[in-house]
Every structure is written in C-alpha cells, then in structure tokens.
Amino acid sequence: MTTLIIGGPGRTGTRIFDRLTAAGRPVRYASRRTGFDWDSATSWPAPLAGVTAAYVCFAPDLAFPGVPEKMRELGRMAAAEGVERLVLLSGRGEEGARASEAALREAGVPTTVLRCSWFQQNFSEHFLAGPVRRGRLRLPAPDVPEAFLDLEDVADAAVVALTSTDPEDRTYELSGPELLTFADAAQVLSVAGGRSVTFEAVDVPTFLADLAADGVPAQEAEPLAGLFTDILDGRNASLAGGIQELLGRPASPLREYARRAAAAGAWA
Structure with a gap:
C-alpha cells in the first residue's frame, strides 16, 4: 500500500x-x-x-x-x-x-x-512573503475577490483521496470559506502580523521588479504574472464545497492561517 x-x-x-x-x-x-x-x-x-x-x-x-x-x-x-x-x-x-x-x-x-484556489501560504512560504514583509502587495491584478485556501486543508484532502476505501474518478473544487479581495487580505495580514500591509495594483514590469528584489528568477516570476493577469478576473469569485465534501468540516479562514504564520515568525 x-x-x-x-x-x-x-x-x-x-x-x-x-x-x-x-x-x-x-x-x-x-x-x-x-x-x-x-x-x-x-x-x-x-x-x-x-x-x-x-x-x-x-x-x-x-x-x-x-x-x-x-x-x-x-x-x-x-x-x-x-x-x-x-x-x-x-x-x-x-x-x-x-x-x-x-x-x-x-x-x-x-x-x-x-x-x-490561491494558497494562503503564498503570503508566507512563496513569492508574496517578501512583499508582505515590505508592507506592500504589488500585484498585476484588479482587487477582485478570491477564496484563499489553506495548504493544510489541501494536504488533508489529498490524504483522504489517496487512502479512501474506494478510488474516485472525480473532480473537487477547493476553496477557502470566505471571499476576500487582496486589500481585505492585506488588512488580515496587518492585524495578524502587527504591521501595516497594503495592496497596490501595478503593471507586470513593476510586479516582476518587486519579485526580483527577493531573488525570484524571471523564469519563475513571469509565469506567475501570467497567472495573475489571466485568472484574477473574477472567475473564481465564488466559494466551492470540496473541503466540506472531503473532510466533513469547513475550510480554514485566512485569519487563522495568518495568526499561525505570524506566531511562527514568518514575517519577522
């Protein structure tokens, strides 16, 4: 097995x-x-x-x-x-x-x-960690709602799918439990981390320059910019029930993740 x-x-x-x-x-x-x-x-x-x-x-x-x-x-x-x-x-x-x-x-x-949906941990374990530390989320996207998803929930869901008695040939849509704009998310991160974080919509070159300041290579940053400009157009501005279906509980909100990340020193 x-x-x-x-x-x-x-x-x-x-x-x-x-x-x-x-x-x-x-x-x-x-x-x-x-x-x-x-x-x-x-x-x-x-x-x-x-x-x-x-x-x-x-x-x-x-x-x-x-x-x-x-x-x-x-x-x-x-x-x-x-x-x-x-x-x-x-x-x-x-x-x-x-x-x-x-x-x-x-x-x-x-x-x-x-x-x-977009992972909550992008703010602490991936390309948005540096911008959060600097206090400015500078992204090439409008301030559309997104249902930020906790990676801990994703891992729990994957384990259920990998170990269930009967294999499923099925697609689950996973999202967090709330719709937040990036400005909303910045406010949640501000409260959890005890520092001001703001959102600013910028063009792609500005976004790439911001990531380059954290050492993110262009070959990684450019596809990210493409994803932002492609799918952050409101198409995911709805909640999905995959976490509830797979785990029998609600998905975890951004504020819980933010408290955990701040307590662990993610943005220290």
Missing part, C-alpha cells in the same frame, strides 16, 4: 508525506533528487513500480505547453505498473489545465483532481 509523491518535497508534498508517515503508511518521493525527471519519461517507471497510489504535482503549471502529453504518458505508465489511484493537484479556473487533467485520466486509472 505504498504511496508515491511525484514532484518531491514541495509545499503540498511535504505536508502529505508527513501525514501519511504519521499514520504509519509507506510513502516515498519521486523528484530530481531521486532520479525522477519530468523531461525524461524513461525515469518514470522505476518510482511507479510497486505503488498503490500516487500524488501528482507538476511545476510550474499544468497549463504550460507540452504538459498534457506528459500527463498522458504518466497515466499510461501508472496503469501499466498497476497503480490503483492518482490524485492530481490542479488550479481552479485554469482552463489550460483541463487538457492535462483529461490526459492523465485517459489510461483509465481512477483520478481525483483537486482544483485549488
């Missing part, structure tokens, strides 16, 4: 690994460190051998050109190795990711797709 985490010890993978390990379930990573390479399909069969379930996290994004072909081949190999279920991390409102979701399912392995 071994579970494979494809994509390595990232922000979701590490949390899932820790939960499965604590539950006494065999689990292992597949990443560049273990010889797995998304650009070399010959490296995929070995980690899939003997696996019952696999969590799939592709970086930088499922919507990128060529990714559906990779997902199709991964699904084929998983079926050939006898993998019983797959859980795919996807993005809510990302039309380009739909082809990758469909391609992974083509070989017939039951696949649970988790379509997620």
Whole structure:
C-alpha cells in the first residue's frame, strides 16, 4: 500500500508525506533528487513500480505547453505498473489545465483532481512573503475577490483521496470559506502580523521588479504574472464545497492561517 509523491518535497508534498508517515503508511518521493525527471519519461517507471497510489504535482503549471502529453504518458505508465489511484493537484479556473487533467485520466486509472484556489501560504512560504514583509502587495491584478485556501486543508484532502476505501474518478473544487479581495487580505495580514500591509495594483514590469528584489528568477516570476493577469478576473469569485465534501468540516479562514504564520515568525 505504498504511496508515491511525484514532484518531491514541495509545499503540498511535504505536508502529505508527513501525514501519511504519521499514520504509519509507506510513502516515498519521486523528484530530481531521486532520479525522477519530468523531461525524461524513461525515469518514470522505476518510482511507479510497486505503488498503490500516487500524488501528482507538476511545476510550474499544468497549463504550460507540452504538459498534457506528459500527463498522458504518466497515466499510461501508472496503469501499466498497476497503480490503483492518482490524485492530481490542479488550479481552479485554469482552463489550460483541463487538457492535462483529461490526459492523465485517459489510461483509465481512477483520478481525483483537486482544483485549488490561491494558497494562503503564498503570503508566507512563496513569492508574496517578501512583499508582505515590505508592507506592500504589488500585484498585476484588479482587487477582485478570491477564496484563499489553506495548504493544510489541501494536504488533508489529498490524504483522504489517496487512502479512501474506494478510488474516485472525480473532480473537487477547493476553496477557502470566505471571499476576500487582496486589500481585505492585506488588512488580515496587518492585524495578524502587527504591521501595516497594503495592496497596490501595478503593471507586470513593476510586479516582476518587486519579485526580483527577493531573488525570484524571471523564469519563475513571469509565469506567475501570467497567472495573475489571466485568472484574477473574477472567475473564481465564488466559494466551492470540496473541503466540506472531503473532510466533513469547513475550510480554514485566512485569519487563522495568518495568526499561525505570524506566531511562527514568518514575517519577522
């Protein structure tokens, strides 16, 4: 009953690994460190051998050109190795990711797709941590509502999908429990961190320059800018019930995450 985490010890993978390990379930990573390479399909069969379930996290994004072909081949190999279920991390409102979701399912392995809203932890563990410390969220997007999602909830949901008695071939939309604009989110972060944080809509070059100040390379920052300008247009300004369906409880609000992050010294 071994579970494979494809994509390595990232922000979701590490949390899932820790939960499965604590539950006494065999689990292992597949990443560049273990010889797995998304650009070399010959490296995929070995980690899939003997696996019952696999969590799939592709970086930088499922919507990128060529990714559906990779997902199709991964699904084929998983079926050939006898993998019983797959859980795919996807993005809510990302039309380009739909082809990758469909391609992974083509070989017939039951696949649970988790379509997620913007992660709350982007403010402390990813590209928005520096802007929060500087007190200015400078983003190339209008101040539209978003249902920010806690990664702890995502990990809990993924574990349920990976370990349930019957594999599901189903798509869940995951969101936080409230709609907040980025200005609202800045206010929540201000209260939790005890420092002023404001939101400012800026153009893409200004956004890229802001991230460059934190050492975020252009090849990572530019796709992020593309996501902001593409999907932050109000299409996700609604709440989704996937967390309640999978976990039987409400999703965690941004203020709870912010309190935890501030207490842990995320923005010190």
